[in-house]
Amino acid sequence: MKRILHTLHKLHTEQTAQGMVFGAISLFLMASSVGLVHNSGVITSRRVQAQTAADAGAYAGALSSANILSDVAWMNDGMAYIYYNLMRYAVDVTVTRTVTEMRTHNKWYLRNGKTYPDTDYIDPKPLSQEYRNLERLIGTDDPEQAYADAMPSTRPPSDRQRLPKPTTNGTSPPSPSCRTSTT
Amino acid sequence: MSKLAELHSSTRAQALAEWAVVFPVQLFITLGVIQLALVLVARNVVSYSAHMAARAELVGADPHKAAAMICSPITWSAYGERDVRIEPDFGLTVKGQKEKDLLFPRPEWQGPMPDRNTGVPSSSDDTVLPGWGTLDHSALALLKTHTYATSPRDSQNDYVEVQVLYEFELIIPAVNWVFSTHRIAGHPHLGLLRTARLPKQWVNDDSGVEPHDYIKTVDTRSGP
Numbered sequence: 001m002k003r004i005l006h007t008l009h010k011l012h013t014e015q016t017a018q019g020m021v022f023g024a025i026s027l028f029l030m031a032s033s034v035g036l037v038h039n040s041g042v043i044t045s046r047r048v049q050a051q052t053a054a055d056a057g058a059y060a061g062a063l064s065s066a067n068i069l070s071d072v073a074w075m076n077d078g079m080a081y082i083y084y085n086l087m088r089y090a091v092d093v094t095v096t097r098t099v100t101e102m103r104t105h106n107k108w109y110l111r112n113g114k115t116y117p118d119t120d121y122i123d124p125k126p127l128s129q130e131y132r133n134l135e136r137l138i139g140t141d142d143p144e145q146a147y148a149d150a151m152p153s154t155r156p157p158s159d160r161q162r163l164p165k166p167t168t169n170g171t172s173p174p175s176p177s178c179r180t181s182t183t
Numbered sequence: 184m185s186k187l188a189e190l191h192s193s194t195r196a197q198a199l200a201e202w203a204v205v206f207p208v209q210l211f212i213t214l215g216v217i218q219l220a221l222v223l224v225a226r227n228v229v230s231y232s233a234h235m236a237a238r239a240e241l242v243g244a245d246p247h248k249a250a251a252m253i254c255s256p257i258t259w260s261a262y263g264e265r266d267v268r269i270e271p272d273f274g275l276t277v278k279g280q281k282e283k284d285l286l287f288p289r290p291e292w293q294g295p296m297p298d299r300n301t302g303v304p305s306s307s308d309d310t311v312l313p314g315w316g317t318l319d320h321s322a323l324a325l326l327k328t329h330t331y332a333t334s335p336r337d338s339q340n341d342y343v344e345v346q347v348l349y350e351f352e353l354i355i356p357a358v359n360w361v362f363s364t365h366r367i368a369g370h371p372h373l374g375l376l377r378t379a380r381l382p383k384q385w386v387n388d389d390s391g392v393e394p395h396d397y398i399k400t401v402d403t404r405s406g407p
Contacts, residue, residue, distance in 0.1 A: 022202075022206065023209070026209055026212075026213040029213055029216070029217060030213065030216045030217075033216055033217050033219070033220030033221075034220065036220055036221075036224055037220050037223045037224055037227070040223075040224040040227045040228065041227050044227045044228065044230065044231040047231060048231060048234055051234075051235070051238065055238070059384055059385075
């Protein structure tokens, strides 16, 4: 008991290493501060990295979508070109056939909603520009023949036309100098 | 005479005397290290806010708001809630310097002089984050954060560059004047200036895909 009391009294009165207490506290605070700085640096760095990765992903997705839309636009352009030419060809064929039939029968029944019963021929000059273009396109005064030239498969020449016809008196017929109408 | 000799030779309370000499120095150094650590943390945060401000400028958002939102956690309210008025008092208490030698704003700052009469931040100016709630001190951070785009989004450069100048309040007593560049409402502040630069990715795009510039109009009158 006496020894314990002596030790306690010695601890109470001893002055060695008093500064170590405050030094330890200061060291702890300084180390904590360094850790705080390091921690904040790591956090901000990771946040910047995460944001950069998210932005890069979003940009890559938007770029891919834009490229696909651009490809679709190219395809739409080509399809519009092809469709326009097909429709132009179809309209040309239809109008040409109609005008051919009209010139074949040489009658224009309707013009501007009025009838011209006594007129059997109309000068093409007052007609529309499209008609004049078609005239130039056909380039002949024989529209039926032009139609036959344009679409020969619709009216194939028969064997009777092609081969010379044998006659009973033994003389060969004159060879056809031009095509003859089969009608 | 014998008493003086006795005092000189006595070792009683020697540690107390030594402690009285060393303690202020050590306390000053310790507080200075703590304040330096806080400044470095704030420097990190301002760097991050500059990055986010540059990103906001890049994507067409408000860079000032983005920077202030990042700087809100380092905006102390210990003095701010008591005396939030930002007064034009620099040049008067900046470590005895003349106005032309002011440390704030930094020489690298290219933007206009920060407006000192920006008024009192109100709680209605606080930023509300969805799913989080009101961001503390964000209204005050809006006043203490200054943003300037040195290379804005619509410039000819292939990058966006934004400067962020943040007025960091130094709250550690007895050492804050060491780091301070100016005072706001009597409280020492440090102007932290950070610059961030982000590339415009769409300028130098090497994906090799040719963009379709326009859809050609099909003219039925003249033909293809």
